Amino acid sequence: xxxxxxxxxxxxxxxxxxxxxxxVVAVRNLIYAxxxxxxxxxxxxxxxxxxxxxxxxIAQVLIYAGAVSVLILFAVLLTPRAARDNxxxxxxxxxxxxxxxVAVTIGAIALVTDWNEATRGAFPETAGAIGEALLDxxxxxxxxxxxxxLAAMIGAIVLVRED
Amino acid sequence: xxxxxxxxxxxxGPQHPSTHGVFxxxxxxxxxxxxxAEMVVGYLHRSMEKLAEGxxxxxxxxxxxxxxxxxxxxxxxxxxxxxxKLAGIDVPERxxxxxxxxxxxxxxxxxxxxxxxxxxxxxxxxxxxMWMFREREKILDLFEMTCGARLTxxxxxxxxxxxxxxxxFMPAARALLKEMPERIAEYEALLMENEIILARSRDVGVxxxxxxxxxxxxxxxxxxxxxxxxxxxxxxxxxxxxLEFDIPVGTCGDxxxxxxxxxxxxxxxVRILEQALDMLPDGxxxxxxxxxxxxxxxxxxxxxxxxxxxxxxxxxxxxxxHPHRFHIRSPSYINLTPLRDMVVGLTVPDAVITLGSIDIVxxxxxx
Amino acid sequence: xxxxxxxxxxxxxxxPVGKLLELLGDHGPDWLxxxxxxxxxxxxxxxxxxxxxxxxxxxxxxxxxxxxxxxxPNRVGPWGVFQSIADAIKFVTxxxxxxxxxxxxxxxxxxVLVAVPVLVVFAVLPFGEGMVLADLNVGVLFVIAVGSVTxxxxxxxxxxxxxxxxxxxxMREVAMLISYELPQVLALLGVxxxxxxxxxxxxxxxxxxxxxxxxxxxxxxxxIYLIAGTVEINRTPTDIAEAESEIVAGYHTEYSGIKxxxxxxxxxxxxxxxAAIIATVYLGxxxxxxxxxxVPGWIIFLAKLYxxxxxxxxxxxxxPRLRIDQLMGFAWKFLLPLALINIFVAGLEVLIWRENxxxxxxxxxxxxxxxxxxxxxxxxxxxxxxxxxxxxxxxxRARLVKELGAxxxxxxx
Numbered sequence: 001x002x003x004x005x006x007x008x009x010x011x012x013x014x015x016x017x018x019x020x021x022x023x024v025v026a027v028r029n030l031i032y033a034x035x036x037x038x039x040x041x042x043x044x045x046x047x048x049x050x051x052x053x054x055x056x057x058i059a060q061v062l063i064y065a066g067a068v069s070v071l072i073l074f075a076v077l078l079t080p081r082a083a084r085d086n087x088x089x090x091x092x093x094x095x096x097x098x099x100x101x102v103a104v105t106i107g108a109i110a111l112v113t114d115w116n117e118a119t120r121g122a123f124p125e126t127a128g129a130i131g132e133a134l135l136d137x138x139x140x141x142x143x144x145x146x147x148x149x150l151a152a153m154i155g156a157i158v159l160v161r162e163d
Numbered sequence: 164x165x166x167x168x169x170x171x172x173x174x175x176g177p178q179h180p181s182t183h184g185v186f187x188x189x190x191x192x193x194x195x196x197x198x199x200a201e202m203v204v205g206y207l208h209r210s211m212e213k214l215a216e217g218x219x220x221x222x223x224x225x226x227x228x229x230x231x232x233x234x235x236x237x238x239x240x241x242x243x244x245x246x247x248k249l250a251g252i253d254v255p256e257r258x259x260x261x262x263x264x265x266x267x268x269x270x271x272x273x274x275x276x277x278x279x280x281x282x283x284x285x286x287x288x289x290x291x292x293m294w295m296f297r298e299r300e301k302i303l304d305l306f307e308m309t310c311g312a313r314l315t316x317x318x319x320x321x322x323x324x325x326x327x328x329x330x331x332f333m334p335a336a337r338a339l340l341k342e343m344p345e346r347i348a349e350y351e352a353l354l355m356e357n358e359i360i361l362a363r364s365r366d367v368g369v370x371x372x373x374x375x376x377x378x379x380x381x382x383x384x385x386x387x388x389x390x391x392x393x394x395x396x397x398x399x400x401x402x403x404x405x406l407e408f409d410i411p412v413g414t415c416g417d418x419x420x421x422x423x424x425x426x427x428x429x430x431x432x433v434r435i436l437e438q439a440l441d442m443l444p445d446g447x448x449x450x451x452x453x454x455x456x457x458x459x460x461x462x463x464x465x466x467x468x469x470x471x472x473x474x475x476x477x478x479x480x481x482x483x484x485h486p487h488r489f490h491i492r493s494p495s496y497i498n499l500t501p502l503r504d505m506v507v508g509l510t511v512p513d514a515v516i517t518l519g520s521i522d523i524v525x526x527x528x529x530x
Numbered sequence: 531x532x533x534x535x536x537x538x539x540x541x542x543x544x545x546p547v548g549k550l551l552e553l554l555g556d557h558g559p560d561w562l563x564x565x566x567x568x569x570x571x572x573x574x575x576x577x578x579x580x581x582x583x584x585x586x587x588x589x590x591x592x593x594x595x596x597x598x599x600x601x602x603p604n605r606v607g608p609w610g611v612f613q614s615i616a617d618a619i620k621f622v623t624x625x626x627x628x629x630x631x632x633x634x635x636x637x638x639x640x641x642v643l644v645a646v647p648v649l650v651v652f653a654v655l656p657f658g659e660g661m662v663l664a665d666l667n668v669g670v671l672f673v674i675a676v677g678s679v680t681x682x683x684x685x686x687x688x689x690x691x692x693x694x695x696x697x698x699x700x701m702r703e704v705a706m707l708i709s710y711e712l713p714q715v716l717a718l719l720g721v722x723x724x725x726x727x728x729x730x731x732x733x734x735x736x737x738x739x740x741x742x743x744x745x746x747x748x749x750x751x752x753x754i755y756l757i758a759g760t761v762e763i764n765r766t767p768t769d770i771a772e773a774e775s776e777i778v779a780g781y782h783t784e785y786s787g788i789k790x791x792x793x794x795x796x797x798x799x800x801x802x803x804x805a806a807i808i809a810t811v812y813l814g815x816x817x818x819x820x821x822x823x824x825v826p827g828w829i830i831f832l833a834k835l836y837x838x839x840x841x842x843x844x845x846x847x848x849x850p851r852l853r854i855d856q857l858m859g860f861a862w863k864f865l866l867p868l869a870l871i872n873i874f875v876a877g878l879e880v881l882i883w884r885e886n887x888x889x890x891x892x893x894x895x896x897x898x899x900x901x902x903x904x905x906x907x908x909x910x911x912x913x914x915x916x917x918x919x920x921x922x923x924x925x926x927r928a929r930l931v932k933e934l935g936a937x938x939x940x941x942x943x
Contacts, residue, residue, distance in 0.1 A: 004561065005561055005564070031636075031689055032636075035636075035682070035686065038682060054666060054667055054668050055667070055668050055671070058668050058671045058672050058675045059671070059675075061675040061676070061678075061679065062671065062674060062675035062678055065675075065678075065679055065682070066675060066678025066679050066681070066708075066711070067678060067708060067711070069682070070678075070681055070682070070685070070704055070707075070708055071708075073685055073704065074701075074704070074705075077689075077697075077701065125667050126667070127667065127668055127671075127728060171694070173694055173695075173698075179778060180778060195854075195855070282850065285850040285851060286767075286769070286849075286850040286851020286852075287848075287849070287850045287851075288594070288846050288847060289594075289598055290594075290597060290598050290847050290848065292598075293598035293599055293600055294598065294599055297599050353848075355926075355927075356926075357849075357850065359767065359849060359850045359851070359852055360850050361920075362852065362853070362856055363850065363851075363852070363853060363856075365920075371939070372937045372939045386928075388937075388939065389937050389938040389939035389940075390937050391931050391933065391934050391935060391936050391937070391938070392934055392935070393934065396932075396934055397934050409930035409931065409932055410930070410931050410932070410934070411927075411928035411929065411930055411931075412928060412929050412930075412931055412938060413928055413929075414923075414924055414925065414929065414938060414939065414940065415924065415939070415940060416939065420928070423927060423928040424928045426927075426928070427927060427928040427930065510853065510854075510855070511698075511776050511777070512776045512853045512854070513853070515776050
């Protein structure tokens, strides 16, 4: 966080991410909510970029902005009561409390921790390192995750099959 | 657990690129599937049958041009045959042959349009349409040099035809017929074994033969279902009994079969035309008929195998110069009736090509 | 590849710009080169795209005219070359109608946003060795990620129009895009496996270094990517999202004037983008076996790009459109398994190559032949396995009969 550009980018992206996130819960229209969610995802991808994590940033755009949000859009459209708005719900207060607790916890940790400060170099080739880590050191969790996803997929198909 | 989606209605038409005019298809959909189809016609209704009752028999011929405006010659022919039957007029041999020649040229022009618009419905970007318009244009040129008009010809008259063919007609017609087989082979190369057309149209919009007969469908729609029926052979008119030709029939009654039948009919029409041009006798092309023709009281029904199917005119005369009753049995309208059974269970793109494969002209559906 | 890297060496237009940036970096604040390079790069890309668009809107129509036995535009200027300019003026001056019940914000935002992802793709594509705006480490992935985002503005357009046809078109587009992303990613992965890098310039350099194009090593992947790319740019065999015979104009049914113009223009831009990606990744980008020493690389690159775009025009003039379920089935049942086999084979080959320390000249031709044969065999075999061949009882042409009255139907007939 030494040069001006990074700082400006960080603040802009943070404001964009958080503002969009607030709008997700604030707007009434569900489609708008999803679109703000996408904006928030893109903001997070930008934050990754400022941290020199280009692979993660691109993966964030590809998976969250490109795929997950589209699935959410589909889900919203295909729900029978898709026209309903982002209405008042009884979960408002518990949700708010939970969010505050999470925010306080994270904030506290961020303030208390003694962070290691790394010097910022050129963009390192992170893709190779991530690939090696996934297929070497963390191959078991990686495979388990894919099996779980497969199980979820099969489960979803079984649930909605008409017979 | 089952997922239920609400049925919703899609209006295909009256303003839609693929309804061939102002036809409206009200599709009730369950997700992608069509569960019900309602056909709404009448947007082009011009009250022709009633209007015709106030005009003389000869004055009604131009009306018939406006029925199926893509095959005006055939319409003229059917109507004049009905009047001739009513009044007992015999047409000279040359006139009969000229009628066959014009009707068959018209069939090629119409089928070119039908096949092309079917291909457009399948999503080909204008290429077959433009190719087929090239030949259709030459046919329209032949019409123009014969009777001065290209689309609404008003050529066939009671008692014969309006004009004999000009001297330049024969070489032009022969040149066209000579290149036609090659052109048809080109269309076939482009469309017939095209994997995407096959995927789109095979087993789509199936019309069972019993339903086709029960709904009195005719023309390529009936023949596509494998029913061997052609009025040119069943009830020969003009000079068809002296000409040699085969009737193409399909096997499965789907869109692809109707397309194949039309393709083959192009070849058969070329065959008929070659014979008819060779056999064209000399002599007068028509007999003189009074303009204010007063047929004896009675009724007559004459039918022809128009490009789209059985086109019939039912006339009732009370002895006056005006028809007492003028009824058109139009193939497009009657071929539309089984559409609902053909499209239920399909998707919207399938319904569109099914409609395209029936080959309707709204001028004839609504009259 | 050693260019002089002097500012006057215009074989690579990156040289003068690079020198300029160096100069600015030496004498100005340190953010200045970044700002200038961003501005110069973006303007260059936009200008290049607009000029290509103006040229190809005309070329496409003339070519289609030739294919369709007609002339094509021939009124505005000699041979109608100014037709695209006339069209552009028409788009701008026509009224941009906003219907009453549309969602105004989204309706206006969609045509603005729709061009963004396509423009951004060009940032990572090298026009020449130094002519690349952002030579990202993860160029290949970037291209895919940005391509996947194009679905969102299109969805916004379809949803906000408040029209059933628009919504159907948008849903189709989005479904298509997410289905074809998978084969697309897997096809490009084969390239990454061979080249060992995701940097676009690195891939070009690898192809230059080994004197081969990846199209020879990855023939199956090229086909898969070409098909998936055609889906992404919405041209005829796959223009299902705007199939005019079915859903009028799909997601842009309600748009007119310059708002429609934006969608129309984006479609061309996307076509150029896909052609550029194929040219870079599979056809050696700006290299041509040494010719780039004599001819500027960007001319070679553009020649490849326009040649590929011509392929899209040809397809548009020839092929009919698939149905949406057939197209989706094609992605999942046909392309995906083939892409998986392809990536497996590519991995295997690279493993053999690297583990045994074989010379590239020795193994690459073998791999190329093996992969070509494999591609042919796989396509034919898999098509046989999945395909709906014509039943043997069904004649290829209509049956000819002379007698009347009988019915021949179905298998017994």
